[in-house]
Amino acid sequence: MLAAAALLAPATAFADPAQTYYERAFVVAAHARCDLFEPGIDRALTAATAQARGAALRSGAVATDLGAVAARARARARAVSCNDPQLAIVRDRVDNAFAGWSRTARMTFPGEARPWLANRTDYSSATWRLMQASSVGASPVTFGIAGKDRGSELMAVVSWYGRPRPMSARIVLRDTTKIxxxxxxxxxxxxxxxxxxxxxxxxxTAEATLLSEGKRAGDAWTFPAAAAAALERLDPREAFAVEFHFRDGSVATVPFEAGDFAAGRAFLAMGML
Structure with a gap:
């Protein structure tokens, strides 16, 4: 358990991603049993555990194997007494490790090709809370979670170059019930x-603060909350897309990467600063 605490620092490089995932999953499970941490640390741990899982998958780990890793971590947590002195030491070390992270306003969650950028700064104007940048032709497209004050929505913002406006837009991704x-x-x-x-x-009409650099106008397409939940169920290495459908029957497909979307949402759940 004491070795586990050393691996729980948020800045730790993932030398052994599966082991890091095990350690974080163990502490999350121990907290669920023994109520070890304040809510802020709990949410930071949730984000860090999701991030560790994504790193393990990108390093070549198999999802089913990571499921077994998490099961072992939960079993170990069930076997440890909540009054174990070593668990108390782990709790204190984790508190110290994550206290700074809980005060961190911005994070980058790397991906294979495209990162997710997260921002917990509390602005009164609309801003991207979690975003990934892409493009279709010469038209920049930003996708993610945006809002102002403490509200937020899942959306795509696009500034079209030399094209008519589309009639509709949709997110397309793997249906986990079919595949x-x-x-x-x-x-x-x-x-x-x-x-x-x-x-x-x-x-x-997209607010100016959500536009790509150098753009003066754009459209903001808002998607249902169920789409965000579906994105969280994807493997971090998977692709998804936003499709824009035009009156002439043509479709502009914009590629994105699932990446650490789940970890980014968990980071946002820590609250605005």
Whole structure:
């Protein structure tokens, strides 16, 4: 357990990603049993555990193997007494390790090609809380969670270059009920028969603070909350896309990477600063 505490610092390089995931999963499970931490540390641990899982998958670990790793961590946590002196030491070390992280406003969650950028700074104007940048042709597209004050929504903001405006937009990704295993085809989308889609609920003029650098106008497409939950279920190495559908029947497909979207949302759940 004392060795575990050394691996729990948020800045630790993932020398052994699966072992790091085990250590963090163990402490999360021990906290669930013994109520070890304040809510802020609890949420920081949740984010860090999701981040460790993503790092392990990108290093080549198999999802089913990581499921077994998490099961071992939970079993170990069940076997430890909540009054164990070593657990108390682990609790104190984790408190110290994550206290600084709970006060961190910005984080980058690296991916294979595209990172997620997270920002917990509390602005009164609209800002990206969690975002990933992409493009279709010469048109920049930003996707993620945005809002102002303490509200936020899942959206895509696009500034079109030399094209008419689309009629509709949707997120397309693997349907985990049809294809349970991750679709890891070098950034390619899962075949049509295995896809789920989430259509945008509305479109509006994007606020200036959400536009890509150098752009003066754009459209903001807002998606349902269920789409965010579906993204969290993807393997970090999987691709998804935002499709824009035009009146002439053409479709502009914008590629994105699932990456550590789940870890980024858990980081945001720590609250605004």
């Amino acid at each position: 349970p295993r991750p679709w890891l085809a070098k950034g390619n989308l899962v075949p049509e028969a295995g896809r789920a889609s989430y259509w945008a609920a509305e479109v509006s």
